[in-house]
Amino acid sequence: MTMMRYKNPNQKKSERGQSMTEFALSLVVLLTVLSGIVDLGRVFFAYIIIRDAAQEGAVYGSIAPKDDLTVLSNEIEERVKAAFTDPSDSSNVPIDISNLNVQTEILGATCVTPGSGVRVKVDYLVPVTMPFLGTIIGSQEMKMTATVENAILSPICP
Numbered sequence: 001m002t003m004m005r006y007k008n009p010n011q012k013k014s015e016r017g018q019s020m021t022e023f024a025l026s027l028v029v030l031l032t033v034l035s036g037i038v039d040l041g042r043v044f045f046a047y048i049i050i051r052d053a054a055q056e057g058a059v060y061g062s063i064a065p066k067d068d069l070t071v072l073s074n075e076i077e078e079r080v081k082a083a084f085t086d087p088s089d090s091s092n093v094p095i096d097i098s099n100l101n102v103q104t105e106i107l108g109a110t111c112v113t114p115g116s117g118v119r120v121k122v123d124y125l126v127p128v129t130m131p132f133l134g135t136i137i138g139s140q141e142m143k144m145t146a147t148v149e150n151a152i153l154s155p156i157c158p
Contacts, residue, residue, distance in 0.1 A: 032132055035132075036132070039128055039129055039130045040133075043126050043128075043144065046095055047146065049084065050095075050124045050144055050146045052083065053122055054121070054146040056080060057076040057077070057080040057102065058076075058118055058119070058150040060076055061076050061104065061118035062150035063154060065154065069104070069106060072106075081097050081100065081102075099124055101122070102121070103121040104119070105121075106118055106119075117149055117151045119148070120147070120149075121145065121146070121147045122146050122147075126142045126143075126144055128142060
């Protein structure tokens with residue numbers, strides 16, 4: 001028994017691989033866009049984490065301010081880094097906390113005026129895993145910065 005091949009009589013001989021070629025080209029573009037979306041999702045996730053950590057440090061600075069800015073900065077930095085760790089599992093840290101840069105600033109007088117506050121700025125370099133995205137933005141790392149200001153609730157008075 002012989003199998004018969006049915007051909008489309010309107011199809012030219014040069015058009016046989018056209019759909020496969022179009023699929024291959026469009027698949028490359030779609031996968032590049034998909035991996036870029038995943039990478040940008042990771043960057044957004046890291047931004048949310050450092051924003052929450054900066055908020056934690058600012059809340060700590062507004063509740064328990066110190067006379068000495070160096071001591072306050074060190075305690076706020078410890079509090080920010082502690083916001084990343086899970087007390088039950090210290091090995092489960094979502095980002096590399098060694099790349100954090102925490103800056104603390106007292107706004108106004110610490111004790112005298114009710115308008116004084118604390119500003120916490122957290123910088124973090126997020127590594128970009130997709131090489132094409134790194135080429136587009138000009139670096140394989142994206143700098144994320146979160147700044148939070150809170151009013152000092154319990155001022156220090158001599």
